[in-house]
Amino acid sequence: MISSTFVCTVQIGRRSLHTQFSRLLTSVQQTKMGENFHVVHDTQKKEFTLKLEGSSEPAIIEYTERSDNSVDLHHTEVPVSYRGRGIAKVLAKNALDYFVSNQVKMRLSCTYLQKYVKDNPNPTYLQYLVEK
8 A cells, every 4th residue: 555654855946855744745846838836645535636726626636546556547637728738747747756756556547647658758657657
C-alpha cells in the first residue's frame, strides 16, 4: 500500500522546497497560458485535484491501488470551459512525478494519460509503467 505521508520537492524559480506532508500535497504549476494552479493530492480519496476559479468542479485525476502495490490511473477530467489550457497536463505531470518519486509502478488505463506519456516520452515514466 502507498503511505499517506510523503516528501515533496517543489521547484520555485531556482530554489527547491523539500517538505513532508501527511495526506495532502499542494504544489504550484504553471500552464501554457501562464496561469498558476495548485495541485492537491489526497491519498485517502486517491485523487489529484486542481480547483478552478469560477468553477464548482475541480480538474481531477483519479486512481486506485492494485493488489500488486501498483496503481491504476483510470480517469482524468477537466471541466469543458477550462479545456485547452494545459490543465490536464499539469495534473498528469504531478501524478506521474509523484508515483515515480515514490517508486510505485503505474498502469495507465486513462486514455489521456496514455497520450500524455506518448507525447512526453520521459524514460523515467516508461520505467514505472506496467501492463494489465
